[in-house]
Amino acid sequence: MTVLEINTPYREAMINITDKIYDEIKKSGIVDGLCTIFVPHTTAGITINENADPDVKDDIVKGLREMIPNIHFKHMEGNSDAHIKASVIGSSVNLIIDNGRPVLGTWQGIYFCEFDGPRRRKIYINFV
Amino acid sequence: MTVLEINTPYREAMINITDKIYDEIKKSGIVDGLCTIFVPHTTAGITINENADPDVKDDIVKGLREMIPNIHFKHMEGNSDAHIKASVIGSSVNLIIDNGRPVLGTWQGIYFCEFDGPRRRKIYINFV
């Protein structure tokens, strides 16, 4: 297993980690298999989405923010919205590795999703 | 890795691909392991849900549509709602293969989720 660390810039942000993941896949020497990228945090997630127009990630952050209802939550830390977003987005993604490369689509990039930053965060990468 | 192609009929649609996936699992000859189904698109996703009453998939499409807030998005293509749905639903599912068969529940089917069609779409299938 490999561990990456990143600093997130704002309370909510989608950080493109595609190049970092490609580097780790290359370093691993894996030719065919499955790469699991896992986020060990409860107010962050990971997703695959458009890597061309940066407006898309801003729209996703904004859309998720508006989707969470403006109701009274019990958790005293005041970040229940971030916990909900983490479960809606999910804590891991799977990449199929074929011939030494992840088979992402033309427009796909891999994003770490920060919902309660800025913080120092970890990303775990595993191959089978 | 195997590639399937499908045509999606509308802007938003859930297409039952369970039989196609079963065929590929059979063809692969895999007995025990993990099957990853990955969608290489940023305005589509994949999910597992009810395969009995077709009303359920229509309700899911409708429910997701209403969940996305009616706000101003920046992305000029005008399909930010589809990108958000793609990340909420997710780009891959895992199937456990046991004794040559995926261990789906009685009511479960596998659905390709189109959020910005109609289009020609790809589905990647991998076994470990």
Place this chain on the structure above:
Amino acid sequence: MTVLEINTPYREAMINITDKIYDEIKKSGIVDGLCTIFVPHTTAGITINENADPDVKDDIVKGLREMIPNIHFKHMEGNSDAHIKASVIGSSVNLIIDNGRPVLGTWQGIYFCEFDGPRRRKIYINFV
């Protein structure tokens, strides 16, 4: 593959199954690899979220309930909201196993998400 069974207490509930999953990982004897936990139901899901303050899981249940629009659904069983939540949360999670242990973060626990209980439910666990 291993099968666990649990009873869920209410219509909507997040049940902490972390200890049960740890036990199965220990029993399996797996040292390094990937553990897939799969829910074979269409009105339930599985997620990873905070295991410290129990208010967080109640807030997630409440937040998801409010996110689903109050609209007319077609499915006659009247539980379309539960099917939508199942697809939003997802039917499986991946755990990376490193040195005989799942690499969860400090605050992470594994939760079975019941959206249409109380019922007797199954959980499938697989290792590769």
